[in-house]
Amino acid sequence: xxxxxxxxxxxxxxxxxxxxxxxxxxxxxxxxxxxxxxxxxxxxxxxxxxxxxxxxxxxxxxxxxxxxxxxxxxxxxxxxxxxxxxxxxxxxxxxxxxxxxxxxxxxxxxxxxxxxxxxxxxxxxxxxxxxxxxxxxxxxxxxxxxxxxxxxxxxxxxxxxxxxxxxxxxxxxxxxxxxxxxxxxxxxxxxxxxxxxxxxxxxxxxxxxxxxxxxxxxxxxxxxxxxxxxxxxxxxxxxxxxxxxxxxxxxxxxxxxxxxxxxxxxxxxxxxxxxxxxxxxxxxxxxxxxxxxxxxxxxxxxxxxxxxxxxxxxxxxxxxxxxxxxxxxxxxxxxxxxxxxxxxxxxxxxxxxxxxxxxxxxxxxxxxxxxxxxxxxxxxxxxxxxxxxxxxxxxxxxxxxxxxxxxxxxxxxxxxxxxxxxxxxxxxxxxxxxxxxxxxxxxxxxxxxxxxxxxxxxxxxxxxxxxxxxxxxxxxxxxxxxxxxxxxxxxxxxxxxxxxxxxxxxxxxxxxxxxxxxxxxxxxxxxxxxxxxxxxxxxxxxxxxxxxxxxxxxxxxxx
Amino acid sequence: xxxxxxxxxxxxxxxxxxxxxxxxxxxxxxxxxxxxxxxxxxxxxxxxxxxxxxxxxxxxxxxxxxxxxxxxxxxxxxxxxxxxxxxxxxxxxxxxxxxxxxxxxxxxxxxxxxxxxxxxxxxxxxxxxxxxxxxxxxxxxxxxxxxxxxxxxxxxxxxxxxxxxxxxxx
Numbered sequence: 157x158x159x160x161x162x163x164x165x166x167x168x169x170x171x172x173x174x175x176x177x178x179x180x181x182x183x184x185x186x187x188x189x190x191x192x193x194x195x196x197x198x199x200x201x202x203x204x205x206x207x208x209x210x211x212x213x214x215x216x217x218x219x220x221x222x223x224x225x226x227x228x229x230x231x232x233x234x235x236x237x238x239x240x241x242x243x244x245x246x247x248x249x250x251x252x253x254x255x256x257x258x259x260x261x262x263x264x265x266x267x268x269x270x271x272x273x274x275x276x277x278x279x280x281x282x283x284x285x286x287x288x289x290x291x292x293x294x295x296x297x298x299x300x301x302x303x304x305x306x307x308x309x310x311x312x313x314x315x316x317x318x319x320x321x322x323x324x325x326x327x328x329x330x331x332x333x334x335x336x337x338x339x340x341x342x343x344x345x346x347x348x349x350x351x352x353x354x355x356x357x358x359x360x361x362x363x364x365x366x367x368x369x370x371x372x373x374x375x376x377x378x379x380x381x382x383x384x385x386x387x388x389x390x391x392x393x394x395x396x397x398x399x400x401x402x403x404x405x406x407x408x409x410x411x412x413x414x415x416x417x418x419x420x421x422x423x424x425x426x427x428x429x430x431x432x433x434x435x436x437x438x439x440x441x442x443x444x445x446x447x448x449x450x451x452x453x454x455x456x457x458x459x460x461x462x463x464x465x466x467x468x469x470x471x472x473x474x475x476x477x478x479x480x481x482x483x484x485x486x487x488x489x490x491x492x493x494x495x496x497x498x499x500x501x502x503x504x505x506x507x508x509x510x511x512x513x514x515x516x517x518x519x520x521x522x523x524x525x526x527x528x529x530x531x532x533x534x535x536x537x538x539x540x541x542x543x544x545x546x547x548x549x550x551x552x553x554x555x556x557x558x559x560x561x562x563x564x565x566x567x568x569x570x571x572x573x574x575x576x577x578x579x580x581x582x583x584x585x586x587x588x589x590x591x592x593x594x595x596x597x598x599x600x601x602x603x604x605x606x607x608x609x610x611x612x613x614x615x616x617x618x619x620x621x622x623x624x625x626x627x628x629x630x631x632x633x634x635x636x637x638x639x640x641x642x643x644x645x646x647x648x649x650x651x652x653x654x655x656x657x658x659x660x661x662x663x664x665x666x667x668x669x670x671x672x673x674x675x676x677x678x679x680x681x682x683x684x685x686x687x688x689x690x691x692x693x694x695x696x697x698x699x700x701x702x703x704x705x706x707x708x709x710x711x712x713x714x715x
Numbered sequence: 716x717x718x719x720x721x722x723x724x725x726x727x728x729x730x731x732x733x734x735x736x737x738x739x740x741x742x743x744x745x746x747x748x749x750x751x752x753x754x755x756x757x758x759x760x761x762x763x764x765x766x767x768x769x770x771x772x773x774x775x776x777x778x779x780x781x782x783x784x785x786x787x788x789x790x791x792x793x794x795x796x797x798x799x800x801x802x803x804x805x806x807x808x809x810x811x812x813x814x815x816x817x818x819x820x821x822x823x824x825x826x827x828x829x830x831x832x833x834x835x836x837x838x839x840x841x842x843x844x845x846x847x848x849x850x851x852x853x854x855x856x857x858x859x860x861x862x863x864x865x866x867x868x869x870x871x872x873x874x875x876x877x878x879x880x881x882x883x884x885x
Binding site for chain 1: 722729736739744746750756757760764768770771774804805806807811815818819822823834835838839842843853856857864865868873874875877
């Protein structure tokens, strides 16, 4: 049955038109990822309007290709100019740029490209194998669990704002609120329309996403007149050739780094909110800690390129696992992917893979194949990148703002959506200026309906609110949400306040409770492991005289 | 205005927003059926947002008390100079918003193609300058970029973009 679905999915993807769109998608993603200031999420958001007219498989395959291209594009700018193209490739510049400056830009690019390919392929394999298993677990979820899962996703995303946790939570709540404006989906009552026809229709959430994210990002890029006139041309080398064979040899010698970093990437992707910006730093840090020569990191060694590049490409595989299996986006890019699925009348849920196997496997295969395309297209796009870097930022911003308007209009053929784009562009810029993270708001906008729908379903079953806290899965998400919200405070006070000694053990003990309540064999076993881990941590604290060193290494903060 | 005071002002604005929206939630009609009233979920969110805004206000006031003056970590605060300084700091985004506003206002009359080309040309020129051959380059960029995108949507994807009252009448 699985092989039959895989075969059918291959048939859908191996269509000349689909492959052509995927190639264009990878190229566009590589370009968007390579230009500092243009994020992967922005590229995926802007691709969405182009996919409306396409069949679901074709549209989603195109978007997946943009995503994969974007993840790998950041390394070009990072290595050649020292300016990371995206937050996901910040750590790549630590060793990539020094290696390029030492006269080996081709090798640095080759290592980056092949590490990206390896990370993407490993995560694609895990996506295909883990997503159906996670979907089976998802079938156990009831409305209470789903509601708490949404709250968990919002909380953990907000917690990545670090010291600005409250601002992150406010942004998440604002996103949920924006989604309530207009007609109530359940009973059709007007909400917050203030008597206007425009507000009665509600805001199209794609227009909201593009406004909040892309529009405000472009305005941030051109705010400074000096930056607006800047181009990268004077700092990039037009005569670089990627050294493929040398790179493969270097990576083969360090396959453990590739594997470890890819697993870090997949795990980070599974966590809602923690995207490539966190994964690449974590993987770099782990590679440095595990190295016999940590002092060489930062001087231009292959290990320092392999670790971040394999991890940042593996992230989206992890995020897609959760999206495909549970229908919950983990970050802005998967939130847009969810939007794309909804536009094509596909509602991701635990039953999605079982009900729409061909489409689901098409997405898996597209993700897999896009990695191969990325590998083939890097050399070509490197030349285009050098040309694009000669264009001034203000020109790019003006053109893309023009594209935004056309793309947003095309969603529903309604001018009101373009006005929405403008208003939310202003809101996004204001929020950025005042230090409010946008990711929680975007997730709030996307997940608002899912939360309300599940709340309504839960209340229709019983008006008792205790299942929101006492059902095992709901309790699990509640506990994890609490500890993830407290994590930035823990990081800040680690080693200086007594309570931080007990944070990790307490988190382990508390999380084990719902796992015990779930019954069966694997979950109580996992609960026992958590209890053992908590006890071991307590023992370690006792051995060290109830002291805890201050936080070291990268902080888990949104890039 | 220091950054810390600014945070307090933002928190107060958020609280006012919550107040207005909570008041507006009483305008939502309640049907005789269903368990979850249409106003319940928005009120939960508004309540949560008001609670968080209170924490934000207290935090910002405490920080003001602790630090006394401006937070030097402010990423992009205007460097004084009254309204002139503020305008210089925000000049480019204001131009973008104003031109985008004009673009949308003119679209029903000029259509997507012409207003789009005008918008990209004017924005490029306002942000990039008028000197030398720049206006010509900007015009070429605007025509090629918007014209190409317009053609792709109109002929490639079959999307009907507004042609504009001006051209409809011709």
